[in-house]
Amino acid sequence: MAVHLLFDTHVHLDMLPWGGSVRDAVREARKAGIEGLVVPGVRGQGWEDLLRLADAFTEVWAAPGLHPAAADEWDEESRARLETLVRHDRVVAVGEIGLDALIDLPAHVQERAFRGQLRVAASADLPVLIHCRRRIGRVLEILREEGAGSRGGIFHAFSGSLESAREAVSLGFAIGFGATLTYPEARRAPLVLEGIDPEWIVLETDAPDLPPHPHRGEENRPEWLPLVAAQVAQLRGWSQEETARVTTQNARRILKLTSDRHGRV
Numbered sequence: 099m100a101v102h103l104l105f106d107t108h109v110h111l112d113m114l115p116w117g118g119s120v121r122d123a124v125r126e127a128r129k130a131g132i133e134g135l136v137v138p139g140v141r142g143q144g145w146e147d148l149l150r151l152a153d154a155f156t157e158v159w160a161a162p163g164l165h166p167a168a169a170d171e172w173d174e175e176s177r178a179r180l181e182t183l184v185r186h187d188r189v190v191a192v193g194e195i196g197l198d199a200l201i202d203l204p205a206h207v208q209e210r211a212f213r214g215q216l217r218v219a220a221s222a223d224l225p226v227l228i229h230c231r232r233r234i235g236r237v238l239e240i241l242r243e244e245g246a247g248s249r250g251g252i253f254h255a256f257s258g259s260l261e262s263a264r265e266a267v268s269l270g271f272a273i274g275f276g277a278t279l280t281y282p283e284a285r286r287a288p289l290v291l292e293g294i295d296p297e298w299i300v301l302e303t304d305a306p307d308l309p310p311h312p313h314r315g316e317e318n319r320p321e322w323l324p325l326v327a328a329q330v331a332q333l334r335g336w337s338q339e340e341t342a343r344v345t346t347q348n349a350r351r352i353l354k355l356t357s358d359r360h361g362r363v
Contacts, residue, residue: 102342103133105349106323107274108194108227108254108302111137111158112147115306115317123320124155130321131342132157134349138194138227138254139163142176145183152188159353161191161227164211166198172211177218184222190353192219193227194254197240200231209240216244225251225352228271234258241269250352252300255308259286260293267298272352274302277310277318280329291333299334300349301326 106127111120127135135155137148139162148160162183164171184192195215197208219226228251230237241247250270255278256263263273273294279287291299303310303326305318310325331341350356 102339102346103131104301104323104327104342105134105346106132106303106320107136107252107272107300107349107353108138108276109135109305109320110140110307111135111151111305111320112144113140113306120151120155124157127320127323128157130324132320132323133346134159134355135320136161136190136193136227136349136353138191140165140194141168142171142179145179149183149186149188152186158188159190159355160186160188161193162189163191163193163195163215163227165194166196166208166211166229167201167203169203169208169211172207172214177214180215180218181221184218184224189222189224190355191225191227191251192216192222193251194229195226196229197233197237198229198231199233205236209236212237212240213244216240216246219249219251220245223249225249225354227251228253229255231257234262238262238265238269241271247271252302252352254302255304256290257286258290260290263290263294267294272298272300272348274300275330276302276304276326277308279333280310280325281314282311288333291330296334296344297348297351299330299345300352301330301345 145162152160247269256273309318
């Protein structure tokens, strides 16, 4: 009987703060039963580093893009660079892109970068990794206007309502569940997890940010993904094996890792 491993759809391996190397982090993740790690972009200066990481480790995949906090970097030069980089066979998405009401950049600047990157993803037939804080209605509106549902993607660190989650799912987007699901005071995340269809549930750590319970206050580590998986299993009434099977199959489907385009899966 095959043993199903976990898949981390959002981990900043290029930003890990502790003394160990990325090689150490990947090794520890592998020992923890994690077979895949998607590393999203934040700023344009780090895009090539993501591809080098993905080339170096068979478990690692890249998702270059501009975080909303870096939306003012979006211009014709960054668009042309991104259009070139997304052709790399270790790139599985454009991310993390979206809108954030809590950062000090005007909405129109964020929306310009968001739409521009959605169009790059569309031209490359790639899904997107969505960052959204307190702008869920507008993000969903833009996704509909840009026809992003035909490629879909993942809502990273989803913090919206069950109704919003179901709307995202209807557009072809999975919901990423991470550390907040493990917090004893969590209310909204468990309701969302229990209220959406299983084929739209994926796992993430967002390391080094958002450590799971009982490691709050520490720097998050990729090898802690099993703590999130265990909470998913408990809330859904699944075994650990079923949780790994379902969420990893979902991640592979959404990221198109079953296609010949990605030959090293």
